[in-house]
Amino acid sequence: MSDKKRKEQNKEEDIKVESENQQEELNLESKEEDNTKEKDEKDSSKKEKKKKLTKEEKLEEALQLAEESIADQKDKYLRLAAEFDNYRKRTMKEKAELVLNGGAKSISSILPVVDxxxxxxxxxxTATDVEAVKEGVDLIYQKFIKILGDNxxxxxETIGQKLNTDLHDAIAVIPAPTEEEKGKIVDCVxxxxxxxEKVIRHAKVVVGE
Structure with a gap:
């Protein structure tokens, strides 16, 4: 074989080897790209999964906070209800004591009149002076009226007043003695x-017409 042919053959072999090397490099790069892409996809999947778990954890945390808030509000409600019940009982007791004490005070103020x-x-x-007895009874009556007023x-008021059905109960109507007394109370029975200021007993009266 001549030197010229040998050189051409060597040159072709070198080109072939270089081409194979380039192809191998391309295959390697392609494989690396595929690996990188696969890795990115795996990382993305992991991130998505982690993100999903984070949302669930947030929901669980929010639920726990809500349950704690409900429990706290329930405790406050029960405490408030208990306090109100105690206040109601205490108020009723104080009111009952006030009525009893008020009644006792009123009775105590009347006892001197009884004496x-x-x-x-x-x-x-044994009295022989009727006028003195009448005067004594009148003084007792005035004392009693004063005690009532203090309580x-x-x-x-009746005589000379116009009939007021909120205060008076007309049990009879008679001809008025004078023109001025028409429609007014002329007698108190x-x-x-x-x-x-609250009526505890209406006055029974006679009205002129």
Whole structure:
């Protein structure tokens, strides 16, 4: 074989080897790209999974906070209900005691009048001066009326007043003695009373017409 042919043959072999090397490099690069792509896909999947777990954890945390808030509100409600129940019981007890104490105070203020009446009754048994007895009874009556007034009890005015059905109970109607007395109360059959401006007994009256 001539040198010229040998050189050409060597040259072709070198080109072939170089071509094979280039092809191998291309295959290697392609394989690396595939591996990189596969790795990226795996990383992306892991991130997505991690992201999903994070949302679930957030929901679980929110649920736990909500349950704790509900438990706290329930505890506050139960405490408030218990406090209100205690307040109601205490108020009812205080009101009952106030009524009882108020009644006892009113009775205590009347006892001196009872003492005066007992003495007057004893005096009447041997008294000869009728006017003195009448005067004593009148004083006892005035004392009693004052005690009633001190306890908020007032006599309802009647004679000369216009009929007021909120205060008066007309049991009879008679011809008025004068023109001025027409439509007005001319007589009181039974005294009426108010306590703290509330009627406890209407006055029974006679009205002129």
């Amino acid at each position: 005066d009446l007992e003495r007057a009754i004893e005096t009447m048994k 908020g009890v007032q006599i309802i 039974q005294t009426g009373y108010t306590i703290n």
